[in-house]
Amino acid sequence: MxxxxxxxxxxxxxxxxxxxxxxxxxxxxxxxxxxxxxxxxxxxxxxxxxAGSTEAGxxxxxxxxxxxxxxxxxxxxxxxxxxxxxxxxxxxxxxxxxxxxxxxxxxxxxxxxxxxxxxxxxxxxxxxxxxxxxxxxxxxxxxRPRRRTEPGVERVVVGVDVDDMQPHVMEFALRAAAARGAPLEVVHGSTRPDLLGTGPTGPLLVGHEKRPSVAKDLLEERLGPYRSRCDDLDIRTRVERSRPAHLLVDSSRDATLLVVGSHGRTGLRRLMLGSVSGEVLHTARCPVVVVPPPEAEE
Structure with a gap:
């Protein structure tokens, strides 16, 4: 639940x-x-x-x-x-x-x-x-204007980083999907290769063709507690090797709602919008919710 x-x-x-x-x-x-x-x-x-005009009132x-x-x-x-x-x-x-x-x-x-x-x-x-x-x-x-989907067809999309899952963003997305009786699509995109270990010449990188499967396994692990608690909610995943903003905009086609966090990992809270969130706001194909971090994290 x-x-x-x-x-x-x-x-x-x-x-x-x-x-x-x-x-x-x-x-x-x-x-x-x-x-x-x-x-x-x-x-x-x-x-x-x-300022000072007598007509101000x-x-x-x-x-x-x-x-x-x-x-x-x-x-x-x-x-x-x-x-x-x-x-x-x-x-x-x-x-x-x-x-x-x-x-x-x-x-x-x-x-x-x-x-x-x-x-x-x-x-x-x-x-x-x-x-x-x-x-x-x-x-x-x-x-923002969006093309109407068929009556009764709803889909909520949430953008996540498997290395930094933000609980407040996930909780908002879960509530939004549950309130609409809609499936929740959890989307992760990355162009960043991962370290596999250290070899004789330095760090070894995960091959590009392996990155999506590695990230998908990690995402499924992160989603385990949410799936257990929200067993009546259809939670789907989409993991691709792609620019995060590009993948989210693509996922927003025919979606009811796109949910993103407000800040990147720069630490400049309240000073700038995360680059992915900012790009998505300008180019998404459906309404977008930007969720700020809890006050305690400011």
Whole structure:
């Protein structure tokens, strides 16, 4: 059985004054309904008046009116699809990315679109999503358009490193697959040869043709405890000699969700997104969840 102990905080979705926002909000609403929590809809408007302007108060009021106008039709769309779901509007004056990162401290999930335009914010496309995924203290779901699969067909993919399996990433992926009644595909890719031992001329390397089988055996060993505990979940594996990001993007075709960890093994936590996660965010074919490490590991 999957361990479903997790934060019951709100699902927070950031919205912009642009087309395509209803899809993002409805996906966030689906996640909130599935988790049995509330949906908080955040719109941030950066004030345009110069510092010290006497029009600052009026400008702030105008931004608030615009934000309420943006949120109201989206909340109505949520109520039509999820009539029992509580929706909380959250109007912010200031940086959109900072507002979402601040709210991640108490949220169970942050949801953002892959790209944003208009008033949220006046920054290059995709920059808010990248900032939030990098600095959030809770998992971040980046919603992007995907081709619809057949009704009832679901598949969750999680990227792992057999040499550094991250329990918090696996636990999130297990919960996501169990909640959807979907199989979980555990994917590992590597172009790095492994040391076999020491020979007369130095370290010996595992041959390229042997690497996938060695990694697959190790992955199966790592997955043993999860298979025993989640005996009702279909856990599959895919191990290939390939660039990890390339293999994950390929695995994301027709997938419901792709789950990755937020950081590589550089130790620069909260400062940069792992290279694989960053590349996947830009090129995956399905929505991506970036899972940060627990606070205790920061």
């Amino acid at each position: 999957v361990d479903d102990r997790h934060t019951a905080g709100p699902v927070v979705v950031g919205v912009v004054e642009a087309q395509g926002q209803e899809q993002v909000v409805l996906r966030a609403a689906e996640e909130a309904a599935r988790a049995g929590t509330v949906l908080r809809v955040v719109h941030a408007a950066e004030r345009a008046s110069p 009026a400008d702030g009021e105008a931004h608030a009116d615009r934000a309420e106008r943006v949120i109201a039709p989206l909340a109505e769309a949520v109520h039509r699809r999820f009539p029992d779901l509580a929706v909380e509007p959250d109007v912010v004056s200031g940086s959109p990315a900072s507002a979402l990162v601040d709210r991640s401290a108490e949220a169970s999930l942050i949801v953002v679109g892959h790209r944003g335009t208009g008033g949220f914010p006046r920054l290059p496309l995709g920059s808010v999503s990248l900032q939030v995924a990098t600095h959030s203290r809770c998992p971040v779901l980046v919603v």
